[in-house]
Amino acid sequence: MNGDTVILEARDLVVRRGGAEVLSVPEFTLHERESVALIGPNGAGKSTMLLSLATLLQPSAGDILFHGSRVQASGGDTSYRRRIAMVFQEPLLFDTTVFDNVASGLKIRGVPRDEIRKRVGECLERFHIDHLADRSARRISGGEVQRTSLARAFATRPEVVFLDEPFIALDPPTRHALMVDLAQVLRDSGSSAIIATHDQMEALRLADRMMVMQGGRVVQSGTTAEVTAHPVNAFAASFVGMENVLTGSVVSSAGGMLTLDVAGRTMEIVGSGSPGERVVLCTHPEHVVVTTVDPHHRTSARNVFPGTVTRIVPLGAVHKVYLDCGFPLVASVTAHSLAELGMVPGSRVFASFKATSVHLYRKG
Amino acid sequence: MDLILDGIRMAWHLLVTLDKEVLAVTLLSLKVSGLATLISLVIGVIGGTAIALADFPGKRLMVSVVNTSMGLPPVVVGLFVTIMLWRNGPLSRWEILYTPTAMVIAQTIIAAPIVMGISIAAIQNLPPDLRLQILALGASRRQMVWLLVREARLPLMAGIMAGFGGVISEVGASIMVGGNIKGYTRVLTTATVMETGKGNFDTAIALGVILLALCFAVNYLLTRVQQRERPR
Secondary structure, X not given: XXXXXXXXXXXXXXXXXXOEEEEEEEEEEEEOOOEEEEEOOOOOOHHHHHHHHOOOOOOOEEEEEEOXXXXXXXXXXXXXXXXXXXXXXXXXXXXXXXXXXXXXXXXXXXOOHHHHXXXXXXXXXXOOOHHHOOOEHHHOOHHHHHHHHHHHHHHOOOOEEEEEOOOOOOOHHHHHHHHHHHHHHHHXXXXXXXXXXXXXXXXXXXXXXXXXXXXXXXXXXXXHHHHHHOOOOHHHHHHOOOOEEEEEEEEEEEOOEEEEEEOXXXXXXXXXXXXXXXXXXXXXXXHOEEEOOOOOOOOOOOEEEEEEEEEEEEEOOEEEEEEEOOOEEEEEEEHHHHHHHOOOOOOEEEEEEOOXXXXXXXXX | OHHHHHHHHHHHHXXXXXXXXXXHHHHHHHHHHHHHHHHHHXXXXXXXXXXXXXXXXXHHHHHHXXXXXXXXXXXXXXXXXXXXXOOOOOOHHHXXXXXXXXXXXHHHHHHXXXXXXXXXXXXXXOOOOHHHHHHHOOXXXXXXXXXXXXXXXXXXXXXXXXXXXXXXXXXXXXXXXXXXXXXXXXXXXXXXXXXXXXXXXXXXXXXXXXXXXXXXXHHHHXXXXXXXXXXX
């Protein structure tokens, strides 16, 4: 999806608040037509980074370069801000019609009236809100408000779009529908995008690259496939969908295989380590297999644990099954399998996973 | 009751027959209070917006002073302006005491804090991130301020209405700095006071009714402007 040309760059970006460093990013690059997701919990510095890059926040130190030229921070550089767009968590629309809201960025740029009409019409259509053009922005639903906000951002044909958790206040169906449309618009428009989110699915759906942030720092950066498959630590793992994060200690090590003690249970994991060493184990729920009969003789998985189903959360075609195996474990099971196995909370089951499906990190 | 009905009847008669004196008094009321409101609008909206958007030491104190000034007693304002313009006062060389100009000055001092106080509240009441959103749309600082004022237009118009209402109905300052001179500085409120003092209740009621009708007409027009661009 992305080109080779670096469009936006930040060097040694630091933001301090009340003496504390809330953001420290030594290096950041965004390529043409590339989408980067900043993923992390609240307070990780995602919004601060977006505001800094959009020059809406004066960084304490560092440079921001757009097409190789330094941009003036703190909102002073209108020439830069007129080539970017930002969508906030809370879409603040003006007290006027949907059409006028979408047109507002173009009016600010002094675009001729006919061109405004054309571009606004296109954007309203792209985000499926053309029927709301004359409606007051105060009288539309949350999803429509966010669609208007996105249309307003894309109407200016920005080179870079900053999206600060744009779906956070939306219900799942609305969020899903809007995400599909946004992904399409991003593809069609050719704009680069930086998306702050704490939702792994959003990141996977919209971004080419992922940056995991914690405490104002970038913990890991790479393609979405790299970060998802090989998170560098337990924190990154928890943010890329590895819901099973367990702590244990190495019992023995032989032939690239570790025997671990986790809550009194023995596990065999591919990796290296020294006996007594404290480790963190992470695995995706998709890698945990749940059966109602003991699979010891039918599976190649080395780790099989009897347990009890504590909770089942339906998520459409897939259900999250929460297990107590002496340690907590989460498995993804299809609705079909769940029905076939007749699993309900309280069912006695067996959970298994392969020695290769677990990521291991040194603790501390 | 008869007194009131007679008064209303007389008001109607004075209006229908286009009584010259009443017309002159009404027009002067409108001119003095309208001009004072217009000047207050400029001072109040610009000053209020600047105070609301700027961060400076003593901001809270300044907002408190403006808010307190929203309730300035007209007689105190009248006294202050009279002293300033008195023959040996600091502004005596202007020689405008007992003129409509002095009345406009006094009424501006009454209305400007009302418009300013409501402007400060209106701008401060906008979502804090709206400024960032406007800047993110590519606006310059000047465009941002204009868009914020436009966004706060409903309460700002309410401020203008309150300012006009405050000065069209005041009597203390007008009588002190204008002197209620027939054909020159006599306005609806001062004329009403005078007619009441003389025991001409029907004329006083007639003037009162005209004053009420004038207030209603002006506020109706302002409300139309306020609500005009609101989409449905």
